[in-house]
Amino acid sequence: MAQTVFIDGAAGTTGLEIADRLGSRGEFELIVLDDARRKDDAARAEALNAADFVILCLPDDAAKAAVGMIRNDRTRVIDASSAHRTAPDWTYGFAELVGHETIAGARFVSNPGCYPTGFLSLVAPLVREGLLPADWPYVCHAVSGYSGGGKALIARFEAERDIAFRAYGLALGHKHVPEMKAHAALAHDPIFAPAVVPAHRGMLVEVPVHLAMMGKAGQADALRAALVAFYAGSPIVSVENDAPSELLLHADMAPVDSLTLRVLGSADGTQARLVAMLDNLGKGASGAAVQNLNIMAGLDETAGLRL
Ligand SMILES: NC(=O)C1=CN([C@@H]2O[C@H](COP(=O)(O)OP(=O)(O)OC[C@H]3O[C@@H](n4cnc5c(N)ncnc54)[C@H](OP(=O)(O)O)[C@@H]3O)[C@@H](O)[C@H]2O)C=CC1
Numbered sequence: 551m552a553q554t555v556f557i558d559g560a561a562g563t564t565g566l567e568i569a570d571r572l573g574s575r576g577e578f579e580l581i582v583l584d585d586a587r588r589k590d591d592a593a594r595a596e597a598l599n600a601a602d603f604v605i606l607c608l609p610d611d612a613a614k615a616a617v618g619m620i621r622n623d624r625t626r627v628i629d630a631s632s633a634h635r636t637a638p639d640w641t642y643g644f645a646e647l648v649g650h651e652t653i654a655g656a657r658f659v660s661n662p663g664c665y666p667t668g669f670l671s672l673v674a675p676l677v678r679e680g681l682l683p684a685d686w687p688y689v690c691h692a693v694s695g696y697s698g699g700g701k702a703l704i705a706r707f708e709a710e711r712d713i714a715f716r717a718y719g720l721a722l723g724h725k726h727v728p729e730m731k732a733h734a735a736l737a738h739d740p741i742f743a744p745a746v747v748p749a750h751r752g753m754l755v756e757v758p759v760h761l762a763m764m765g766k767a768g769q770a771d772a773l774r775a776a777l778v779a780f781y782a783g784s785p786i787v788s789v790e791n792d793a794p795s796e797l798l799l800h801a802d803m804a805p806v807d808s809l810t811l812r813v814l815g816s817a818d819g820t821q822a823r824l825v826a827m828l829d830n831l832g833k834g835a836s837g838a839a840v841q842n843l844n845i846m847a848g849l850d851e852t853a854g855l856r857l
C-alpha cells in the first residue's frame with residue numbers, strides 16, 4: 551500500500567520541486583490541501599497527523615509550529631527549513647555524512663541547508679580523517695541562483711533585472727554558520743561570504759585553503775583521493791580529477807540532484823581551492839529531501855531523483 555506524504559508549504563519553491571520529484575510514483579500518495587486551505591491551521595493539523603511522512607517546506611517559525619501540531623508518535627518528519635539543523639533530538643539529514651542507516655531509522659530528520667551541503671561535503675570528511683585541521687579559521691565563498699531565497703527573492707530578481715551580483719551576509723553571522731561549524735566539528739565559526747547571481751538555480755561553494763600554512767603542503771592530491779574514497783559508490787556525489795580553467799553556472803540550468811566536488815591545487819603545492827557545485831533546489835533542498843524520504847521509506851535512495 552502507498553505511504554502518505556504531506557508537503558506543508560507545497561506551494562513554495564522547495565515544496566513544488568519535491569512534488570515534481572514524487573510525481574506519479576506509486577510508493578507514495580500525496581495529501582494535498584487546496585489553495586484555500588493550505589494555510590488553515592485546522593486543515594494542516596489534520597494533514598500533519600494523517601500522513602506517514604511530512605515534509606516541511608516552510609519558514610523556520612512555521613516549521614517549528616508545524617512540528618508542535620503533530621500529536622501522534624507515528625508521523626515521520628523531514629524539515630527543509632533551518633529550524634532544527636543543530637537540534638540534538640533531530641537527525642541531520644546528510645546521508646553521506648551521517649550514514650544511511652541513521653536516516654533510515656530516524657523519526658525527525660533535518661534537511662541540510664544548500665550552502666552547508668557544499669561546505670560540509672568538502673570539509674567534514676577531511677576534518678574527520680585528520681587531513682584538514684579542525685581548529686583552522688576556514689573561509690567559505692559561495693554564489694547561488696536566486697531561487698535559493700524562495701518566492702520573495704525570485705520575485706525581486708525577476709523585477710530588478712539589472713542586478714548582476716548581490717553580495718550579502720555582510721554583517722556576518724549568516725544562519726548557516728552554526729550548521730557548518732557543528733557538522734564539520736570545527737573549533738571556530740567559518741567566515742561565510744555568500745552572494746546571489748541572476749540565474750534561477752545552481753550554486754558554487756568554495757573553500758580556499760592555505761595548505762602550506764596548515765602543514766599540508768603538496769597534499770591536494772591526497773585530499774582529493776580521500777574525498778574519492780569517502781564518496782565511493784555514491785550515485786549522487788562525485789569527485790572530479792580535472793584541471794578546469796573556469797567553472798560556469800548557467801542561467802538556464804536544468805534541475806539536477808547530483809553534487810560535484812573538486813580539489814584544485816596550486817602548482818607549488820602551497821594552496822588549494824575546494825569547490826562544490828550543486829543545484830540549490832536539488833541536493834541543496836528538494837532532491838535531498840526526496841533522497842531522505844526514500845531512505846526512510848526503505849527505498850532506493852535515488853528513486854525520483856534527477857541524476
Ligand atoms: N529555496 C531553496 O533553495 C532552499 C530553501 N530551503 C528552506 O526551505 C524552506 C522553504 O523555502 P522556499 O521554498 O524557498 O520558500 P518559499 O517562500 O518559496 O515557500 C514557502 C512556502 O511556505 C508557505 N507558508 C509560509 N508560512 C506558512 C504557514 N504558516 N502555513 C502554511 N504555509 C506557509 C508560503 O506561502 P505563500 O505562498 O502564501 O507565501 C510558501 O508557499 C525555508 O525554510 C528555506 O529556508 C532550504 C534549502 C534551500
Ligand SMILES: CC(=O)N[C@@H](CCC(=O)OP(=O)(O)O)C(=O)O
Nearest residue numbers: 630631632663664665694698699
Ligand atoms: C540565496 C539565498 O538567499 N539563500 C538563502 C539560503 C537558502 C537555504 O539554504 O535555505 P535555508 O536557509 O533553509 O538553509 C539564504 O542565504 O538565506
